[in-house]
Amino acid sequence: xxxxxxxxxxxxxxxxxxxxxxxxxxxxxxxxxxxxxxxxxxxxxxxxxxxxxxxxxxxxxxxxxxxxxxxxxxxxxxxxxxxxxxxxxxxxxxxxxxxxxxxxxxxxxxxxxxxxxxxxxxxxxxxxxxxxxxxxxxxxxxxxxxxxxxxxxxxxxxxxxxxxxxxxxxxxxxxxxxxxxxxxxxxxxxxxxxxxxxxxxxxxxxxxxxxxxxxxxxxxxxxxxxxxxxxxxxxxxxxxxxxxxxxxxxxxxxxxxxxxxxxxxxxxxxxxxxxxxxxxxxxxxxxxxxxxxxxxxxxxxxxxxxxxxxxxxxxxxxxxxxxxxxxxxxxxxxxxxxxxxxxxxxxxxxxxxxxxxxxxxxxxxxxxxxxxxxxxxxxxxxxxxxxxxxxxxxxxxxxxxxxxxxxxxxxxxxxxxxxxxxxxxxxxxxxxxxxxxxxxxxxxxx
Amino acid sequence: xxxxxxxxxxxxxxxxxxxxxxxxxxxxxxxxxxxxxxxxxxxxxxxxxxxxxxxxxxxxxxxxxxxxxxxxxxxxxxxxxxxxxxxxxxxxxxxxxxxxxxxxxxxxxxxxxxxxxxxxxxxxxxxxxxxxxxxxxxxxxxxxxxxxxxxxxxxxxxxxxxxxxxxxxxxxxxxxxxxxxxxxxxxxxxxxxxxxxxxxxxxxxxxxxxxxxxxxxxxxxxxxxxxxxxxxxxxxxxxxxxxxxxxxxxxxxxxxxxxxxxxxxxxxxxxxxxxxxxxxxxxxxxxxxxxxxxxxxxxxxxxxxxxxxxxxxxxxxxxxxxxxxxxxxxxxxxxxxxxxxxxxxxxxxxxxxxxxxxxxxxxxxxxxxxxxxxxxxxxxxxxxxxxxxxxxxxxxxxxxxxxxxxxxxxxxxxxxxxxxxxxxxxxxxxxxxxxxxxxxxxxxxx
Numbered sequence: 001x002x003x004x005x006x007x008x009x010x011x012x013x014x015x016x017x018x019x020x021x022x023x024x025x026x027x028x029x030x031x032x033x034x035x036x037x038x039x040x041x042x043x044x045x046x047x048x049x050x051x052x053x054x055x056x057x058x059x060x061x062x063x064x065x066x067x068x069x070x071x072x073x074x075x076x077x078x079x080x081x082x083x084x085x086x087x088x089x090x091x092x093x094x095x096x097x098x099x100x101x102x103x104x105x106x107x108x109x110x111x112x113x114x115x116x117x118x119x120x121x122x123x124x125x126x127x128x129x130x131x132x133x134x135x136x137x138x139x140x141x142x143x144x145x146x147x148x149x150x151x152x153x154x155x156x157x158x159x160x161x162x163x164x165x166x167x168x169x170x171x172x173x174x175x176x177x178x179x180x181x182x183x184x185x186x187x188x189x190x191x192x193x194x195x196x197x198x199x200x201x202x203x204x205x206x207x208x209x210x211x212x213x214x215x216x217x218x219x220x221x222x223x224x225x226x227x228x229x230x231x232x233x234x235x236x237x238x239x240x241x242x243x244x245x246x247x248x249x250x251x252x253x254x255x256x257x258x259x260x261x262x263x264x265x266x267x268x269x270x271x272x273x274x275x276x277x278x279x280x281x282x283x284x285x286x287x288x289x290x291x292x293x294x295x296x297x298x299x300x301x302x303x304x305x306x307x308x309x310x311x312x313x314x315x316x317x318x319x320x321x322x323x324x325x326x327x328x329x330x331x332x333x334x335x336x337x338x339x340x341x342x343x344x345x346x347x348x349x350x351x352x353x354x355x356x357x358x359x360x361x362x363x364x365x366x367x368x369x370x371x372x373x374x375x376x377x378x379x380x381x382x383x384x385x386x387x388x389x390x391x392x393x394x395x396x397x398x399x400x401x402x403x404x405x406x407x408x409x410x411x412x413x414x415x416x417x418x419x420x421x422x423x424x425x426x427x428x429x430x431x432x433x434x435x436x437x438x439x440x441x442x443x444x445x446x
Numbered sequence: 447x448x449x450x451x452x453x454x455x456x457x458x459x460x461x462x463x464x465x466x467x468x469x470x471x472x473x474x475x476x477x478x479x480x481x482x483x484x485x486x487x488x489x490x491x492x493x494x495x496x497x498x499x500x501x502x503x504x505x506x507x508x509x510x511x512x513x514x515x516x517x518x519x520x521x522x523x524x525x526x527x528x529x530x531x532x533x534x535x536x537x538x539x540x541x542x543x544x545x546x547x548x549x550x551x552x553x554x555x556x557x558x559x560x561x562x563x564x565x566x567x568x569x570x571x572x573x574x575x576x577x578x579x580x581x582x583x584x585x586x587x588x589x590x591x592x593x594x595x596x597x598x599x600x601x602x603x604x605x606x607x608x609x610x611x612x613x614x615x616x617x618x619x620x621x622x623x624x625x626x627x628x629x630x631x632x633x634x635x636x637x638x639x640x641x642x643x644x645x646x647x648x649x650x651x652x653x654x655x656x657x658x659x660x661x662x663x664x665x666x667x668x669x670x671x672x673x674x675x676x677x678x679x680x681x682x683x684x685x686x687x688x689x690x691x692x693x694x695x696x697x698x699x700x701x702x703x704x705x706x707x708x709x710x711x712x713x714x715x716x717x718x719x720x721x722x723x724x725x726x727x728x729x730x731x732x733x734x735x736x737x738x739x740x741x742x743x744x745x746x747x748x749x750x751x752x753x754x755x756x757x758x759x760x761x762x763x764x765x766x767x768x769x770x771x772x773x774x775x776x777x778x779x780x781x782x783x784x785x786x787x788x789x790x791x792x793x794x795x796x797x798x799x800x801x802x803x804x805x806x807x808x809x810x811x812x813x814x815x816x817x818x819x820x821x822x823x824x825x826x827x828x829x830x831x832x833x834x835x836x837x838x839x840x841x842x843x844x845x846x847x848x849x850x851x852x853x854x855x856x857x858x859x860x861x862x863x864x865x866x867x868x869x870x871x872x873x874x875x876x877x878x879x880x881x882x883x884x885x886x887x888x889x890x891x892x
Contacts, residue, residue, distance in 0.1 A: 003500035005535040005765040008518070011490035013533065015540060016547070019486045035822050037800030037829030040465045044457035044566050045491065045552060046511070046522075054449035065492070065520075067513030069556055072454070074511075076492075087459065089451040094461060096846045098832070100799070101462070106491060110515055120490050135832040148822075267811040269819065319451040353546070354483030365713040373715065376481050376594075383483030383546070386581040400542045 010113030011120045012334050017351040017402070022337050025153060026104060029124045029331060032149045033102035036141065038126050041101040043083035045108075049073040052082055054318040063109040076108040080125045081315075081328070088129055089319035097131035098138065104333075116342070118334050127328030129315055134325045136257060139291040139311055140264035142329050146295055146307050147270045149331075155345050157298035158306070161278035164258045165288050165310070167237065168279075170251025171220060174241065175213050185209065185217065186282040192221060193301075221280050233277045234259065257290060289313040293329060303339045307331045352402040354383040355444060356421075359394045361410035368409050371419055374437045380444075399424065405444045456559035457566045458780050463797040463848070468783050471599060472550060475570045475777060478595045479548035482587065484572050487547040489529035491554075495519040498528055500764040509555040522554040526571045527761075527774070534575055535765035543577035544584065550779075562788070564780050573774030575761055580771045582703060585737040585757055586710035588775050592741055592753050593716045595777075601791050603744035604752075607724035610704045611734050611756070613683065614725075616697025617666060620687065621659050631655065632728040635667060639747075667726050679723045680705065703736060735759040739775060749785045753777045798848040800829040801890060802867075805840045807856035814855050817865055820883045826890075845870065851890045 007013045014022055034040075049066055052075045065076040077083055080103045088095065104124045111117055126145065128138040143160055150158045172182040184207045192200055204214050220237075234255055241248040258277065265275060283292040292310035297303055309329025316324050340346040356375065360368050368384065375382045383401065385394045398406045408420040408429075419437070421444075422429035432440075453459045460468055480486075495512055498521045511522040523529050526549045534541065550570045557563055572591065574584040589606055596604045618628040630653045638646055650660050666683075680701055687694040704723065711721060729738040736757035743749055755775025762770050786792040802821065806814050814830065821828045829847065831840045844852045854866040859877075867889070868875035878886075 002766060003496055003764055005532040005762070006494065006497060007490060007532070007536065008492060008494060008520070011492065013489055015537065016485040016487070016545075019488055022488070023486050034799075035825075035827050037803070037827055039462040039799045040469050041462070042465055042468070043459055044453060046454060046457065046554070046566060048452065048454060050449055051452060065513070065515060067511070069511055074454070086451040086453070090453065091461065096843070099462075100829070108492070120492060135834060137830075137832040141830075141832075264811065268815045269812075316451070318449055320448060353480075353485045357483070365710065366715075369714045379481075381481050381483055384583075384587075386544070386583040386587075388581060397542070 008119070010111070010118050012118055012338070015348075016353065017348045018341070020351045020353060021341075021346050021348045022333075025337060025340075026122070026124070026333060028152050029149055029333070030102065030104055032145060032152065033104075033124075033126050035148075036100070036126075036145055038100040038102040041084065041087065041103045042105065043077070043080075043087055043103070045076055045106065046074050047077060047083065047086070049075040051086055052077060055082065060109075063111055065108050065110055078109050079107050080105060080123050080330070081127070084125075084127055084129075085316040086319060088324060089316040089322070092320065092322060097129065098134055099129045100126070101129075102126045116335060116338050118338075121332060121334035124331040124333050125328060127315075127326050129324050129326040132323050132325075134327065136260050136291075137264060139257075139327050140261045140268065142309065142327060143261070143265055143275060143293065144268050144270060146293070146329065147274055150295065150307070155297065155340060156300070158274065159296055159298055160275040160307075161281050161294045161296070162258065162261065162275060163278055163281035163292050164254035164290055165282070165292055166250050166254030166257065166290060168254075168282060170248065170254055171216075171237075171241070173250060174247055175216055177209070177213060181207065181209075183286075189217075189221060189280050190282050192280060233279055237279075254290075261291060283308060283310050287312050291327060297345075300339075300343050300345070303336075303343065306336050350402055350404070352404065354381040354401070354403060356380060356405045356407055356440070357383045357385055357398045357401060357403040358407045358409060359385050359391070359398065361391060361394075361408055362414060364409075364411070364414045367414045371407065371409060371434070371437060374434070375440060378438050378441060380441055454565070456557070456564050458564055458784070461794075462799065463794045464787065466797045466799060467787075467792050467794045468779075471783060471786075472568070472570070472779060474598050475595055475779070476548070476550055478591060478598065479550075479570075479572050481594075482546070482572075482591055484546040484548040487530065487533065487549045488551065489523070489526075489533055489549070491522055491552065492520050493523060493529065493532070495521040497532055498523060501528065506555075509557055511554045511556055524555050525553050526551060526569050526776070527573070530571075530573055530575075531762040532765060534770060535762040535768070538766065538768060543575065544580060545575045546572070547575075548572045562781060562784050564784075567778060567780035570777040570779050571774060573761075573772050575770050575772040578769050578771075580757075580773065582706050582737075583710060584773050585703075586707045586714065588755065588773060589707070589711055589721060589739065590714050590716060592739070592775065593720055596741065596753070601743065601786060602746070604720065605742055605744055606721040606753075607727050607740045607742070608704065608707065608721060609724055609727035609738050610700035610736055611728070611738055612696050612700030612703065612736060614700075614728060616694065616700055617662075617683075617687070619696060620693060621662055623655070623659060627653065627655075629732075631663065635663075635726050636728050638667060638726060639750075677723075679725055683725070700736075707737060729754060729756050733758050737773060743791075746785075746789050746791070749782075749789065752782050796848055796850070798850065800827040800847070800849060802826060802851045802853055802886070803829045803831055803844045803847060803849040804853045804855060805831050805837070805844065807837060807840075807854055808860060810855075810857075810860045813860045817853065817855060817880070817883060820880070821886060824884050824887060826887055 053061060060078055064078055067074055106120055107123050108120050110119055113119060146160050188203045237255055241251050243252045281292050281294050288310035290311035293308055294305040295307040296305055307329060311327040313325050314323055315326045372382050372384060385397055387394055387397055404424055406422050406424060413419050417434045418431050420429055421432055499507060506524055510524050513520055552566055553569050554566050556565055559565060592606050634649045683701055687697050689698045727738050727740050734756035738756035739754055740751040741753040742751055753775055757773040759771050760769055761772045818828050818830060831843055833840055833843055850870055852868050852870060859865050863880045864877050866875055867878050
C-alpha cells in the first residue's frame with residue numbers, strides 16, 4: 001500500500017521553473033532591502049500563544065494554527081510584525097535605534113482556502129523602529145525602497161499611493177464623526193474600489209452618516225487619483241480646512257507631514273509618475289497613525305495592492321512601556337507571485353537552473369572539469385550532462401532543461417584546447433578557446 | 447499588564463550582527479548549490495501527518511509537532527527528504543530526470559532541548575534523483591560541492607570522509623553477521639569516536655559479537671584516518687577479500703564504486719588533503735546503500751560532522767512504485783552556526799549591515815540622495831544617518847552600527863561636488879570627487 005503523495009490545499013508548492021521565477025523576485029526584494037542597510041531578522045515560526053496573541057483577537061485568533069506540545073500552548077506566527085515587536089521589546093537594551101530590519105519568511109493563517117488565497121505564505125517586511133522618535137525621512141525612504149523594487153522587478157508600471165492617517169482622522173473629527181464610526185466609514189472607504197457608488201452611499205447611510213457628512217466624505221474621496229497634479233488634493237484640503245482654525249490642527253499636521261515626505265521624494269529623484277497622493281487610503285484601521293502607502297500595478301488594477309504599509313506610533317506596547325514608533329511595509333509575495341503568473345506577467349517557459357550545460361562527448365573528464373571550474377569561478381551556473389547516452393539523447397536532455405546554451409566537448413576540443421558553444425535557439429555554434437571561457441558570461445548574455 | 451516578550455527554548459533567535467553572519471553562511475551554501483545547476487525547491491512547512499509519517503516511526507514520531515486543524519491531522523516537517531520524496535512522486539511526470547534540487551529551510555523536532563540542540567533548525571540539502579539509474583559522477587559532484595562550500599566559508603581546514611555502504615555490508619556478510627546485528631554494530635561504530643576502546647569492546651561483546659569477529663571489525667576500524675595515503679585502506683581490503691572469491695562480490699562492488707569516485711575527484715582537481723577514505727563511516731542505517739560522506743573541521747574535531755549524506759536506492763518507495771535512486775547531502779546550518787560561534791571561529795563584532803554610512807551635515811538632501819543613488823547603483827550598501835543631532839552624536843551612531851567607512855557631506859562638499867570618506871578604524875579621511883563614487887567599492891575593499 002502506497003501513501004498518496006498529496007499537498008494540503010492553500011499551500012503553495014511550485015514546479016521547478018516556477019520556483020526559480022519566485023526566488024528571483026524574492027532575491028530582488030531582499031537585495032534591495034539590504035542595499036538600504038536593513039538588518040536581516042529571522043524569528044521562530046513557533047512562538048508561545050500568549051506572546052503571539054498578546055494583541056490579536058477576533059479573526060486572527062480564529063485563523064491561527066495553535067496546538068499543545070508538552071506543557072506549552074504554541075502557535076505558528078500569522079505575521080512578521082508581532083514577532084518583530086516581541087524581538088525589539090526583548091532585545092531593547094542591545095539594539096541600536098533607529099533599528100532597521102527586514103524579514104522574509106512564511107506566515108500561517110488557516111483561512112478558508114480559495115483561489116489566490118494561501119494558508120502558508122511569504123511576507124517580505126521592512127520596518128524602521130525608533131526609540132521615542134523617528135525621522136519622517138524614513139517614511140520617504142520606504143517609498144524609495146518600493147520604487148527600487150518594482151522598477152527592478154520589471155512587471156510593468158506601478159503607482160505608489162500615499163496618504164496620512166492624521167488627515168483622515170482630522171477630517172472626520174471635524175465632521176463630528178467619532179472614532180468608532182470613523183473606523184466604520186474607513187472600512188467602507190477601504191473597499192470603495194470594489195463596490196458601486198450606490199452601494200457606497202447605501203452603506204454609509206446604514207451606519208448613520210448624515211447627508212451633509214456624506215457630501216464632505218464623497219468630496220474627499222473624489223480627490224483621489226482624478227488629479228494628475230497631486231498637489232491639487234492637498235490644496236483642496238488647505239482651502240477647505242484652513243490652519244487658522246484650531247479645530248483643523250490634526251488635519252493640518254497630516255498635510256504638513258505629507259508635504260514633507262513629498263518634498264523629500266522629489267529630492268530623491270523618484271519620477272513623479274510612480275507616486276501620488278490618495279486621500280482615501282486608510283489601511284490597518286487600529287494600527288497606522290501617520291503615513292500610509294499602497295502600491296498597485298497600473299495595468300492590472302484588479303490585483304489590488306501589492307505592497308502596503310505605514311507609520312505607527314507604538315510597535316510593542318503589549319510587551320513594554322518604551323515608546324517605539326515605527327514605519328514599515330510588507331509585500332505579500334506568495335499571493336503576488338500567484339497573481340503575476342495568472343495574469344501572464346511572469347513567463348516561466350524559458351527559465352533554466354543553469355546558464356549553460358556541458359555535454360561531454362569524450363571521456364577526458366580532467367579537461368571537462370577544467371572547463372567547468374573556470375566557468376564556476378566566473379559565476380556561470382553549469383550543469384554537466386552525465387547521461388551515459390548518445391549525442392541525441394544528451395541534446396534532448398539539454399532541451400528539456402531549457403538550456404539556451406550548451407558546451408560540447410569531444411576529443412577534438414580536448415586536443416585543441418577549445419570547446420564548442422552552441423545556441424540552442426538560433427542553432428548557431430562556434431568554437432571558442434579555453435582562454436576565452438573566463439569571459440563567456442558576456443557572450444551568452446549578449 | 448504587559449506580556450513577557452519571551453522566545454521558546456530550543457529556538458534560535460539571533461542578534462542582528464549574528465544574523466548577518468548566519469545569512470552569509472547560508473548564502474554561500476545556496477550560491478554554491480545554484481552554481482551546479484540545482485533547482486530550488488520550497489515545500490510547505492505543514493503537511494498531512496499520514497504523508498510525512500508514511501515511513502517514519504519510533505523517535506521521529508515522538509518528536510514531531512503534530513496537531514489537528516479542522517478535520518485535518520497535520521504535522522510540521524522534520525526533515526527535507528520526506529517532502530522531496532513526496533514532491534518527486536507527486537510531480538514524477540512533469541520532472542526531468544536526473545532531477546537536481548536544493549532546499550534550504552527550517553525543520554522541526556521536539557527534542558529535549560540541550561546546549562547546541564535545536565527544535566527548529568535549518569537544513570541545507572541537495573539531492574540528485576535519477577529515474578531507474580543515476581551516474582556515480584553525481585556522487586563525486588557532491589564532494590565537489592562540499593569542497594567548494596567549505597573552502598569559501600573560510601572556517602579552517604576540513605576533511606571529507608568517504609565510504610561505501612556496500613563495503614560495510616559485504617564485510618559483515620562475510621563475517622556471518624546478519625542484517626539486524628550489522629545495524630547494531632554500525633550503531634556502535636558510528637559513535638566510536640566518542641567512546642573509549644574498552645567501552646567499544648564491551649558494547650560489541652554485549653550484542654554477541656565473537657572475539658574473532660571483533661578482531662576483523664577492529665582491524666577495519668583502525669584503517670580509518672591512520673593512513674594519509676587512503677589507497678592503503680582499499681588495498682588492505684582488496685588483499686584480505688580478493689575478487690576471486692564470489693562471497694566477496696558485494697564488498698568488491700563497493701570498492702570499485704569508491705575507486706571510481708576517487709578517480710573522478712582527482713580529475714576534478716580537488717586537493718588531496720581535503721578528502722579521505724574512512725571505512726568506518728556508516729550514516730543513516732536503514733537508508734544509505736552506496737557512497738556515504740561525512741565532513742569534519744580538522745581543527746575542531748569535537749564539532750563532529752558538519753555535512754553528511756550519501757546514496758540511496760529508492761527515494762520514494764512509500765509513495766510510488768517508480769525506482770528513484772538518489773544521492774544527497776545535508777548541512778545542519780543552525781547547529782553548525784551555533785558551534786562556530788561557540789568555538790570562536792566566526793567573529794561577529796565587526797559585522798555591519800551597510801558598507802558605508804552617510805552623515806549629512808547640511809540640508810542639501812538632493813545632493814545627499816544623488817550620492818546615495820550612485821553608490822546603490824554600484825552595489826554598495828548605504829545607511830543614511832537621519833538623526834536630527836550634532837556631528838558627535840552622528841559619529842557615535844556610525845560607531846555603534848559598526849560602520850568601517852562613513853561619508854560626510856556638508857556645505858563645502860556640496861559646493862565642490864565632493865564627499866569626505868573617513869575610515870573609522872584608522873581615522874584617515876580623504877576628499878573624493880562625485881565622479882569617483884562609482885568606483886568607491888574598490889577603495890573601501892582595499
